[in-house]
Amino acid sequence: MKIHNQIRKEVIDFLTEHLQEIYYFHNGLPKIIDTDNELPLVAVYLNDASGEPVTIGHSEWTADLIILTYLPFYQGEEKLDEINEKINDAILFKDFKNFSLTADFNQSYDYEYDTENNVWVSSALTFRIQYKFQQLNKSNLGDE
Template sequence: MLIHNKIRQEVINFLSGEIEEVTYFHNGLPKILNLDDELPMIAVYLNGAEGQPVTIGNIEWEADLVILTYLPFHQGEAVLDELNEKINQAILFHDFDNFSLTADFNQSYDYEYDTENNAWVSSALTYRVRYQFQTLNHKENANV
């Protein structure tokens, strides 16, 4: 869905102006090819998108907005926590054009480690977001 790309790109554009410590941003799940060139990195993706009926004939979409932060392994969790605190404060107090945080935005925060090569450490900051109010086409059902 094109709206997903718009949401990811809007978050990337916003964070690239807020998080000076990171210069590499990725739209979607990344495949890290060159650690020296690509880290530190922030990647943005959506997961678990679902349409929810809000009124008769209308749906609104919700999804998990995931902001991944990758750092070289030696920088560790303390630096991740500092970056993610900045990201969290920026996201929570910004009005986006293509989505909004849900009232119960189900925020979560997880770590992941490259346990094979000890090359990177990452964190995933997740928010539940709402977007794109749609009116369903009932033309086919009207002729039944």
């Protein structure tokens, strides 16, 4: 759905301004191929999206906005925490065009480790968001 791409792009554009130490941003879940050249990286994706109809042709949706931060393994949790503190503080005080936060705090914060190769360490900062989605019926699309 186009709205999901718009939400991810809006967050990435905003974070690009606030995280000068991050060189790579990814719209959706990343496939990291070259850790030497692709880290540090921040990826933005949505999960667990669901909608409820509010009026004919319109629905209100909620989803988890997940911001992943990947760093080289040697930088560890301390650096992840520092970066995610910046992300959290920035996100909580921003009015976004395409969505709003459902609470004035993040919903969860998790770590993940590359236990096979010890190449990267990551964290996932999760916010619950809400947004509107307009559905067009076929008669509005000009299919006659």
